[in-house]
Amino acid sequence: xxxxxxxxxxxxxxxxxxxxxxxxxxxxxxxxxxxxxxxxxxxxxxxxxxxxxxxxxxxxxxxxxxxxxxxxxxxxxxxxxxxxxxxxxxxxxxxxxxxxxxxxxxxxxxxxxxxxxxxxxxxxxxxxxxxxxxxxxxxxxxxxxxxxxxxxxxxxxxxxxxxxxxxxxxxxxxxxxxxxxxxxxxxxxxxxxxxxxxxxxxxxxxxxxxxxxxxxxxxxxxxxxxxxxxxxxxxxxxxxxxxxxxxxxxxxxxxxxxxxxxxxxxxxxxxxxxxxxxxxxxxxxxxxxxxxxxxxxxxxxxxxxxxxxxxxxxxxxxxxxxx
Amino acid sequence: xxxxxxxxxxxxxxxxxxxxxxxxxxxxxxxxxxxxxxxxxxxxxxxxxxxxxxxxxxxxxxxxxxxxxxxxxxxxxxxxxxxxxxxxxxxxxxxxxxxxxxxxxxxxxxxxxxxxxxxxxxxxxxxxxxxxxxxxxxxxxxxxxxxxxxxxxxxxxxxxxxxxxxxxxxxxxxxxxxxxxxxxxxxxxxxxxxxxxxxxxxxxxxxxxxxxxxxxxxxxxxxxxxxxxxxxxxxxxxxxxxxxxxxxxxxxxxxxxxxxxxxxxxxxxxxxxxxxxxxxxxxxxxxxxxxxxxxxxxxxxxxxxxxxxxxxxxxxxxxxxxxxxxxxxxxxxxxxxxxxxxxxxxxxxxxxxxxxxxxxxxxxxxxxxxxxxxxxxxxxxxxxxxxxxxxxxxxxxxxxxxxxxxxxxxxxxxxxxxxxxxxxxxxxxxxxxxxxxxxxxxxxxxxxxxxxxxxxxxxxxxxxxxxxxxxxxxxxxxxxxxxxxxxxxxxxxxxxxxxxxxxxxxxxxx
Numbered sequence: 001x002x003x004x005x006x007x008x009x010x011x012x013x014x015x016x017x018x019x020x021x022x023x024x025x026x027x028x029x030x031x032x033x034x035x036x037x038x039x040x041x042x043x044x045x046x047x048x049x050x051x052x053x054x055x056x057x058x059x060x061x062x063x064x065x066x067x068x069x070x071x072x073x074x075x076x077x078x079x080x081x082x083x084x085x086x087x088x089x090x091x092x093x094x095x096x097x098x099x100x101x102x103x104x105x106x107x108x109x110x111x112x113x114x115x116x117x118x119x120x121x122x123x124x125x126x127x128x129x130x131x132x133x134x135x136x137x138x139x140x141x142x143x144x145x146x147x148x149x150x151x152x153x154x155x156x157x158x159x160x161x162x163x164x165x166x167x168x169x170x171x172x173x174x175x176x177x178x179x180x181x182x183x184x185x186x187x188x189x190x191x192x193x194x195x196x197x198x199x200x201x202x203x204x205x206x207x208x209x210x211x212x213x214x215x216x217x218x219x220x221x222x223x224x225x226x227x228x229x230x231x232x233x234x235x236x237x238x239x240x241x242x243x244x245x246x247x248x249x250x251x252x253x254x255x256x257x258x259x260x261x262x263x264x265x266x267x268x269x270x271x272x273x274x275x276x277x278x279x280x281x282x283x284x285x286x287x288x289x290x291x292x293x294x295x296x297x298x299x300x301x302x303x304x305x306x307x308x309x310x311x312x313x314x315x316x317x318x319x320x321x322x323x
Numbered sequence: 324x325x326x327x328x329x330x331x332x333x334x335x336x337x338x339x340x341x342x343x344x345x346x347x348x349x350x351x352x353x354x355x356x357x358x359x360x361x362x363x364x365x366x367x368x369x370x371x372x373x374x375x376x377x378x379x380x381x382x383x384x385x386x387x388x389x390x391x392x393x394x395x396x397x398x399x400x401x402x403x404x405x406x407x408x409x410x411x412x413x414x415x416x417x418x419x420x421x422x423x424x425x426x427x428x429x430x431x432x433x434x435x436x437x438x439x440x441x442x443x444x445x446x447x448x449x450x451x452x453x454x455x456x457x458x459x460x461x462x463x464x465x466x467x468x469x470x471x472x473x474x475x476x477x478x479x480x481x482x483x484x485x486x487x488x489x490x491x492x493x494x495x496x497x498x499x500x501x502x503x504x505x506x507x508x509x510x511x512x513x514x515x516x517x518x519x520x521x522x523x524x525x526x527x528x529x530x531x532x533x534x535x536x537x538x539x540x541x542x543x544x545x546x547x548x549x550x551x552x553x554x555x556x557x558x559x560x561x562x563x564x565x566x567x568x569x570x571x572x573x574x575x576x577x578x579x580x581x582x583x584x585x586x587x588x589x590x591x592x593x594x595x596x597x598x599x600x601x602x603x604x605x606x607x608x609x610x611x612x613x614x615x616x617x618x619x620x621x622x623x624x625x626x627x628x629x630x631x632x633x634x635x636x637x638x639x640x641x642x643x644x645x646x647x648x649x650x651x652x653x654x655x656x657x658x659x660x661x662x663x664x665x666x667x668x669x670x671x672x673x674x675x676x677x678x679x680x681x682x683x684x685x686x687x688x689x690x691x692x693x694x695x696x697x698x699x700x701x702x703x704x705x706x707x708x709x710x711x712x713x714x715x716x717x718x719x720x721x722x723x724x725x726x727x728x729x730x731x732x733x734x735x736x737x738x739x740x741x742x743x744x745x746x747x748x749x750x751x752x753x754x755x756x757x758x759x760x761x762x763x764x765x766x767x768x769x770x771x772x773x774x775x776x777x778x779x780x781x782x783x784x785x786x787x788x789x790x791x792x793x794x795x796x797x798x799x800x801x802x803x804x805x806x807x808x809x810x811x812x813x814x815x816x817x818x819x820x821x822x823x824x825x826x827x828x829x830x831x832x833x
Contacts, residue, residue, distance in 0.1 A: 179429040179437075186415045186426050193413040196377070197427025197477075198398035313416070321377070 004145060008152045010269050015157065016227065018265030019164045020045065020219045020236070024243035025250070025257045026164075026171050027215030031077075033175070033252055034208030035188040035314040037091045040080055040098030041216055042240025048073040048220025050106040053120040053231035054113065056127040062225050065127065066160075069224075070217030076102070077213030078206070085205045088318030099240075107233050118233040120224075129158040129226040158226035160218060167215070171254040184208055188312030191319040201319045216240075245298055251309050263301075267294035326389065328353040328485050328516040329374065329405075334383035336369055343369040345540045347383070351485075351533075356507060356517040358527040358548070361537035362560055362760035363731055367520045368410070370537070371487050375407045376400040387485070401428075406478025410489040412470050416463040420456055420473050421445070424480050441480065448479050452509050468499035475506065486510060487518045492526060496615045497788070497820055504530045522560075522760070524553045525789075536560055561762050571772045574796040577606035579642075580749050580780035581627070581661075586636030586647065588622045596622040597633070598804035604749065609771065609781040611795030612806075613788055615823055619804035620784045621666055624753050627782075628663040629653040630671075640749065657686060662742035666753030666784070672738045673726050680708035680722035683741050711740040716766065732763030739770060749780045756790060768794060788816060788823070 024041045031038040051072035056065030076098055083094040107118040114120055137155035140147035175181040183204055187194045191201045219239075224231045242264055250256035271290045278284045327350045334347040343366045351357045361367050372378045374385065376394040385392050387403045394400050400407070414423050421441055429437045445458050456465070456472050465473070471491060478486055488507075492500040507517050507530060519531060527534050528548060535545040536559040544559050558564055581604040588597035596619040604610045614620050625631035627638055629651035638645040640661055645651050653663070665671035673682050684693050684704055693704050708722035715736045717729070726734060735755065742750065752771065756764045771794060775781055785791050791798055798810045800822040808822045 177434055179432050179434060182422060182426060182429065182434060186418065186422075189415045189417060190413070192411075193415050193423070193426065196375075196397050196407070196409065196413040198396060198401055199427050 004148060005152075008148055010266070010273055012153050013269040013272065014262060014266040015153070015161065016265075017268045018261045019161050020222050020227070020239050021243050021246060021261040021264055022164045022258060023160075023167070023215050023219035023222065024240055025246045025261050026167055026254065027212040027219065028244055028247045029171065029252060029254060029257060030184070030208045030211035030215070032247065032315055033188045033312055034184050034205045035191060035312055035317065035319070036081065036084055036205055036209055037095070037316040038080065038209075038212060039092055039095035039244065040076070040102075040240075041212075041243055042236055042238065043095075043099035043102030044073045044076050044213060044216035045220045045223070045240050046099075046106055046234070046236045047076055047102040048217040049224040049235055050102075050110060050120070050220070050231045052217070052221040053123065053224035054110070056123055056225055057114070057121045057230070060124070060127045062127050062129050065225050066129075066218070066221045069221040070214050073217030073220060074210055074213030077209045077216070081206050081209040084318060085202050085209075088320065091316050091318075103234065106231070110231065110233070120231040123225065123229040127225070128229055129160055129222075131156045132159060132162070158222070160222040160226050163218065164222070165258070168254050168258045175254065180207070185312075188314055191314050195319070195321065205319075219243075242294075242298065245302055248309050248311075249302060252312065264294060264298065267297055326353050327351060327386070328388060329518070330384075330386040330389075331370070331374070332384040332386070334370065334373060334385075335381045336366075336373060336378065337381060342540050344373070344380070347537075347542050349535055349542060349545070351516060351518060353388075353516050354511060354514050355532040356511050356519060356530055358531035358534040359518060359520045359537060360522060360524065360527050360534060360556060360560060362522060362762070363758065364760075365537040365560075366540040367537050368489055371407065371489060371518070371520060374400065375405060375487065401481050401483075404482055404484035406475075406481060406483025406486050408471065408474040408478060408486065408488045408491060410491075410493065412474055414462045414470060414473060417461060419459050419461055420465075420476075421458045423462060423473055424458075424477050428481050444480060445476065448476060451513065452479070452506060454479075454506060466499075467494045468496070468502065471495070471499075471503065472506075483515070485516045485518070487520070489520045490522070491519070492521065492523065496823075498824060500526070524556055527556065528553060538562055557761060561760075563762075569768045569772060569793045571794075572776070574608045574775065575778075576608040576796070577778060579603045580606050580640070581782065582637075582639040582642075583627065584637045584639075586623070586626060586638065587634045588619070588626045588631060589634050590622060595634075596804050597626065600636075600801075600804075600806050602799055602806060602809075604780040604782050606748070606780050607775060607778045608796040609775050609783055609794050611791040611798045612782070612784045612801055613791045613798055613819055613823060614784075614786070614801035616786045618801045618823075620786075620801055621753070623801070624663070624666065624751055624782075624784055628661070628665075628751055629656050654686070657745070657747075660746075660748035662745060662747035662750050664738050664742050664750070664752040664755060666757070668734055668738050673734060675725075675727040677726055678723050679712075679717075679726055679729065679737060680704050682726050682737055683708045683711050683722070685741065687741070687745055711737075711744060714744075715740040715770075730760070731758040732760050735759050735767065736763065739767060743770060743774060747779065749782070750774055751782045751784075753784045754786065755783070756785070756787065788819060792816065792819070 024045055028038055028041050048069040052065040052069030055068035056062055080094050080098055083089040084091040110118040110120055134155035137151040141151045175185060183194060183199055187201055187204045195201050223235055246260035246264055247257060249260040271293050275287050275290050329351040331347055331349040334344050336344040347370060359367050373380045376397045376399050379395060385394055392403055421438055425437050425441045431437060442458055449455050454472050454476055456469050462470060491503060495503060510517055521527060531548045533545060534548050536543050536556060538560060584601050586597055586600045587595060590596045600623060612620055622631060626633040626647050630653060633647040635648060638647045640659055645656065669675060684707060694700055705722055712720045712722060717733050717736045755767050771781060783794060792812060795812055798812065798814060798819060799806050800808045800819060802823060802825040810819060
């Protein structure tokens with residue numbers, strides 16, 4: 001039974017680590033499916049985390065924190081949209097700029113407002129998203145396997161975790177079953193076709209980046225208000241880029257995106273778990289190696305195992321009406 | 324004359340200093356097929372884009388069915404029953420036919436009902452107009468002819484009564500074009516109005532009821548098709564008399580200059596594109612290769628000119644082998660007197676962001692006459708470019724102008740001047756007049772004939788059957804990577820057309 005416990009333990013932390021990746025990955029999916037590449041997921045997450053933590057600390061409310069996080073993140077997404085949709089700027093440059101702005105301003109504002117070296121004050125439980133126990137979780141705790149999975153793996157996560165996983169089928173439904181989704185996919189493939197069909201390319205893409213902002217705001221909130229109790233500088237630590245990698249790995253499809261994020265999350269959880277544990281045959285492995293492992297595997301997976309990932313055809317290209 | 328479906332009155336449109344449309348008046352009677360003809364850049368497409376709401380006229384009035392109508396966006400055009408089939412299809416390539424048809428006309432936020440509605444509506448349109456296409460097929464897996472049909476279906480699904488087609492046959496095989504014309508005829512019989520934009524005179528004569536001619540942004544004439552001739556229309560288009568038939572004497576073939584033996588070429592996916600092809604080209608003759616685009620002509624040219632590796636076979640230039648299966652070097656081939664005018668001048672023939680003078684020596688820039696020590700001799704290059712501009716009547720006559728700013732015909736002349744003026748023994752030419760206007764076509768054809776008369780060997784590949792027939796001394800027909808027949812220039816269009824469709828092979832087997 002010890003093995004099952006250990007496994008559930010790892011899977012549980014896999015879920016925890018995967019949530020911000022998943023939210024950011026779905027965020028990127030909306031934007032990139034509409035033809036706007038977004039390397040600024042990282043920055044928007046970070047800004048969202050900071051804004052969420054700051055607002056939650058001031059108003060002592062997780063919900064206000066979440067709302068402010070999404071507003072700030074959407075604001076930054078709109079800046080990216082303004083640069084790349086309205087002004088047809090280079091989307092990579094604009095995205096990188098967002099990342100720099102977020103990395104710098106969160107620390108400066110944090111120091112100016114709270115004087116804790118760029119941190120926000122530690123949040124009390126009522127200003128965070130606490131664990132939700134699913135009905136009957138305690139009662140089933142001792143039932144072997146099924147009960148363990150239910151109470152140890154499925155129950156006890158924060159609201160945002162459930163939202164993140166429900167966002168996967170929802171995104172699939174939006175993308176493939178609604179008018180908005182049809183147009184969104186079309187504008188990322190051939191904006192001229194959308195334009196001649198009498199639909200505004202710019203407005204459609206703006207709506208897509210707004211979706212991106214909402215989701216990165218949630219991703220940031222999860223990190224600052226659920227996983228941790230406040231904002232620490234540079235707390236996203238490259239998750240925005242890993243989410244992008246997962247998006248490519250999943251070939252811009254929502255359900256594979258979830259599995260890709262879970263895989264990256266699993267590698268991360270495994271690395272944490274194995275730190276300091278001697279491995280059979282190899283012996284003790286330096287911590288740094290274990291920490292690097294997920295990234296090394298990411299590179300290998302992306303380089304060799306996904307086959308040809310075809311991005312949305314109009315991705316990264318500003319739309320100009322041809323003469 | 325029936326009531327007018329479309330009336331344009333005094334339409335003006337400028338892009339910066341360029342006046343694309345000046346004071347255009349046009350009347351299209353309902354239930355007719357109306358041709359609009361003119362050279363590239365005459366303003367046809369601009370005019371139709373105004374009618375479809377893509378641009379707005381600076382001044383002027385549009386009347387649809389007699390009522391003055393403001394058309395500000397494509398939506399307005401769709402609302403009054405105008406549909407457009409663009410030259411470059413406006414389709415989402417990885418969507419199904421159904422998804423493309425409903426895009427922008429979904430009706431409600433959820434797709435389920437609109438897809439079901441579109442499915443039954445497509446069946447109705449299919450019955451009424453003979454527009455068969457599988458609604459669940461993915462666009463990129465359909466041949467271009469069918470893709471175009473989807474474009475027509477899109478317009479009809481939106482209730483178009485007036486259908487504008489912009490250069491619809493540019494991408495079609497002769498058989499597909501005939502099928503399209505039958506569809507258009509059927510649309511007309513059902514009372515729809517069709518506006519056909521083209522620069523091909525033959526199509527105008529074949530299908531339209533009336534024809535309007537545009538030149539340099541103005542509408543110069545409107546004629547009943549039955550009362551005009553190809554010669555008159557050509558003259559109206561260009562503004563001077565044009566020789567549509569190329570005049571040439573008999574060929575005087577000499578030694579074999581280029582010999583191709585059992586050449587096989589595969590494309591990047593490993594599909595055999597050129598299959599065991601053998602032929603020769605002699606000094607003083609033009610050998611034309613006819614065929615529908617995509618039957619291996621491009622790969623054949625690329626292999627001979629050293630751009631693409633062949634799998635097997637030999638090619639002899641002046642009786643000396645070209646290493647086509649190994650490292651044939653285009654630069655070395657140029658030194659040996661093999662010049663190549665590539666099919667795709669934009670991507671292979673020219674660097675569009677370079678100045679004209681730079682392109683006019685590109686590939687020959689290491690010849691001593693263009694060098695001063697290790698540096699380019701800019702004065703000599705300018706002088707050389709000026710000479711070529713004068714000799715080939717390249718306009719505007721400015722060697723410092725960016726190449727992208729020249730028209731298609733003039734860009735093609737830049738490439739031809741560069742290759743021909745190096746005095747090669749063998750000239751390989753792909754699609755010499757694609758996207759080139761009538762006046763420049765005449766000039767280019769004359770130059771090619773002149774090359775032949777100087778005793779050069781010319782290998783010509785073109786998908787324009789007329790061009791092949793009027794220039795070639797011998798015609799080889801390619802189908803599915805093989806040469807399926809050789810004919811003289813006197814062979815009829817029908818005979819070669821059948822070979823191009825691969826018909827004779829079946830007959831031979833019977």
